[in-house]
Amino acid sequence: MRLNGNVVDELNRSIDQLRREFAQRNPLSERAALDARRVLPGGNTRSVLFYEPFPLTILSGKGADITDLDGHSYADFVGEFSAGLYGHSDAVIRKAIIDALDDGTVLAGPNRYEAKFAESLQSRFPSMELLRFCNSGTEANILALVTAQYFTRRRKIMVFEGAYHGGVLVFPIGGSPINVPFDFIVAPYNDGDAAAKLIKENQNDLAAVIVEPILGAGGNLPGTTDFFSALRRETEAVGTLLIFDEVKTSRCGAAGMQGRIGIRPDLTTLGKYLGGGLPIGAFGGRTDIMDHYNPYKPDSLRHAGTFNNNVCTMAAGLAGLTKVFTPERADVFHEESERLRLEFQRIVDLSSVPLCFTGLGSLCTLHLAGTPLQEAADVTPLSRRVGLLFHMYGLLNGVAVAGRGDFYQSLPMTAAHRQAASAVLAAFVGEYGELISSLAEENARALPRSACLQRISTNRQSNA
Ligand SMILES: *Cc1c(COP(=O)(O)O)cnc(C)c1O
Numbered sequence: 472m473r474l475n476g477n478v479v480d481e482l483n484r485s486i487d488q489l490r491r492e493f494a495q496r497n498p499l500s501e502r503a504a505l506d507a508r509r510v511l512p513g514g515n516t517r518s519v520l521f522y523e524p525f526p527l528t529i530l531s532g533k534g535a536d537i538t539d540l541d542g543h544s545y546a547d548f549v550g551e552f553s554a555g556l557y558g559h560s561d562a563v564i565r566k567a568i569i570d571a572l573d574d575g576t577v578l579a580g581p582n583r584y585e586a587k588f589a590e591s592l593q594s595r596f597p598s599m600e601l602l603r604f605c606n607s608g609t610e611a612n613i614l615a616l617v618t619a620q621y622f623t624r625r626r627k628i629m630v631f632e633g634a635y636h637g638g639v640l641v642f643p644i645g646g647s648p649i650n651v652p653f654d655f656i657v658a659p660y661n662d663g664d665a666a667a668k669l670i671k672e673n674q675n676d677l678a679a680v681i682v683e684p685i686l687g688a689g690g691n692l693p694g695t696t697d698f699f700s701a702l703r704r705e706t707e708a709v710g711t712l713l714i715f716d717e718v719k720t721s722r723c724g725a726a727g728m729q730g731r732i733g734i735r736p737d738l739t740t741l742g743k744y745l746g747g748g749l750p751i752g753a754f755g756g757r758t759d760i761m762d763h764y765n766p767y768k769p770d771s772l773r774h775a776g777t778f779n780n781n782v783c784t785m786a787a788g789l790a791g792l793t794k795v796f797t798p799e800r801a802d803v804f805h806e807e808s809e810r811l812r813l814e815f816q817r818i819v820d821l822s823s824v825p826l827c828f829t830g831l832g833s834l835c836t837l838h839l840a841g842t843p844l845q846e847a848a849d850v851t852p853l854s855r856r857v858g859l860l861f862h863m864y865g866l867l868n869g870v871a872v873a874g875r876g877d878f879y880q881s882l883p884m885t886a887a888h889r890q891a892a893s894a895v896l897a898a899f900v901g902e903y904g905e906l907i908s909s910l911a912e913e914n915a916r917a918l919p920r921s922a923c924l925q926r927i928s929t930n931r932q933s934n935a
Contacts, residue, residue: 478909482856485906489863490524496867499540503528519552522862522874532559534883537871545871546888550879553687553719553834556744557791558883564747567790571783584785591792592745592753595726596717598735602755603764604779608718608742609637611752612681613651614774615738619679619712621772622760627673628653629680629711631660633689633847636681636716636740641688644847660686660846661694663701670702674709679738681714684728690838690850691830691877699734706737712760718742718752723832724805725798744796747787750778795882808833808880811889815878818897824904825911826857833880837861837872839907839914853914857907861899870895 494501504525507514515521528540535558537547547555557564571584585604593599605611616628634642639651656673658666670677680702686692706713715736721727722744729736738756745751755761763772778784796804812828812835819826825841838844839854858876865872870892872878878892900907 478906478913479853481906482853482860482910485903486856486860486863489860489867492867493863494524496543497525497527497539497541500527501525503540519874522859527866534558534560535881535885535888543869545866545869546884546891548865548870548872548878548880548888548892550833550881551748552743552873552877553722553879554743555748555879555881556722556833557747557795558881559748561747561791561795561883563790563794564787567747567786568749568783571786574782576782578782582780582782582785584782584789585780588785588789588792591789592741592755595792595798596721596729596739596741596755597726598729598737598757599739599753599755600758601761601764602753603761603774604785605752605754605774605776606750606778606781607637607752608716608740609639609752610776611718611740611742611754612636612640612714612716614752615714615740615754615756616653616679616681618754618760618763618772619714619738622763623678623710623712625676625678625711626654627656627676628678629656629658629666629669629673631658631682631686631847633660633686633692633850634681634683634716635688636683636718643689659848660689660692661698662846663695663698666698667701667705670705670709670711674711677709677711679712679714680706681716683716683718684720684732685723685831685834686847687719687834688875689847690844690875691834691836692844692846692850693829693831696732696734699732703734703736712737714738714740714756716740719834721745722796722801722805723834725801744791745788746784747791749781749784749787751784751788800882804880804882805832811880811892812878814889814893815896818893819900822900822904824900824907826900826907828878830878835878837876837878839911841911851914851917853910853917857910860903861896864899864902865895868895868898 504514520526529537530540531538535547536544538544589602630642641647656669658669684694702713713736715729717727717739721741724731741753742751764774765771809832815828827838827840828835829844830836837858839857861876862872862874
């Protein structure tokens with residue numbers, strides 16, 4: 472055994488060692504990070520992009536590759552946390568933005584893109600009978616929630632442990648002190664019985680249940696069809712609106728996760744990649760709900776937003792959905808990315824290293840676990856630290872993943888990108904396999920329940 476003393480100390484030593492190499496390799500990024508601290512708290516204006524010792528400053532991107540300030544290139548599996556679906560330089564999207572720019576911006580009127588763009592969304596997501604655009608996924612979710620409160624004349628909102636619906640709608644275990652002050656009920660993810668019970672108990676006050684079809688920031692944990700069926704059944708029974716936050720998951724095939732699982736929510740929210748790399752959000756659903764925003768109606772609701780139909784975003788989004796991420800391409804991309812996720816799992820299983828790649832298609836996360844994960848509580852702090860170890864290891868070896876161990880694939884990725892990621896994973900497992908096995912024993916003790924003990928098989932389907 473290579474281990475001496477506490478295995479967690481060994482993990483921390485390994486992370487520190489990689490961080491020292493990283494700092495030596497990236498003097499220009501370090502300088503930029505130090506300068507940024509004079510004006511931005513900790514040099515940071517977007518929390519998820521921070522990691523120690525300092526985040527790389529990214530100079531440029533092309534296709535599915537990025538280059539940092541010190542001149543190193545990486546296969547980009549951060550993929551802007553799924554907003555980078557089109558990669559960094561898609562020719563069709565670039566042209567759409569430039570054409571729109573050439574015709575002038577801030578036009579203060581309906582433009583020739585927005586209705587067509589909405590139409591392409593409606594044809595992909597039929598549950599969105601009417602929809603509206605806004606500027607971010609956070610905004611879309613806040614609007615969906617207040618719309619539900621208005622429509623139902625109720626106040627409470629049900630969310631799930633580990634959920635992420637935006638910067639002020641985040642529900643890690645332990646909560647967040649800067650969430651918007653709604654009256655939230657927090658239920659465990661993937662537990663239909665628990666949710667059903669809470670919905671019944673709160674039926675007179677519950678405006679909406681909002682849920683991610685895959686718990687994204689919580690570790691890319693897919694929900695089960697049983698879970699969503701229970702939510703659909705119970706909300707319908709008591710007149711509570713069911714909101715699917717598909718900000719990330721709308722990329723999981725032509726019709727998103729609602730298409731895959733065949734469940735029709737009352738409202739859906741979208742964002743991330745939808746604007747072709749520019750800021751965007753959208754919310755929509757049932758006509759009887761959304762028609763309250765119809766300005767021809769007396770007493771209609773006002774929904775403002777200077778940039779709701781920003782001409783560059785509308786043009787880029789429309790070109791993206793109709794010319795690049797077509798329904799056919801969406802399905803093919805989902806399958807080809809799912810094959811990589813299964814390949815990752817095969818690599819770790821072959822060496823019997825207790826790592827698990829949860830997710831579906833182009834969204835996946837590495838966890839320290841020998842058994843399937845179901846809910847946010849299964850993702851331990853120790854597992855997140857193993858994600859950090861891999862993150863640093865990847866950056867030293869030309870593969871960028873998100874700091875918490877998330878992989879997001881993008882359309883311009885080639886077999887070479889995917890092979891690079893597999894090779895780095897195989898090398899990582901070779902180098903740290905023993906340490907990870909010992910950590911898994913430590914981790915099992917930290918888990919609230921070690922329910923299923925069966926080994927994850929390589930062809931395990933994630934509740935699709
Ligand atoms: C990113 C994300 C949001 C927030 O979108 P922003 O555009 O960053 O505000 C909301 N929900 C989910 C599931 C997300 O992944």
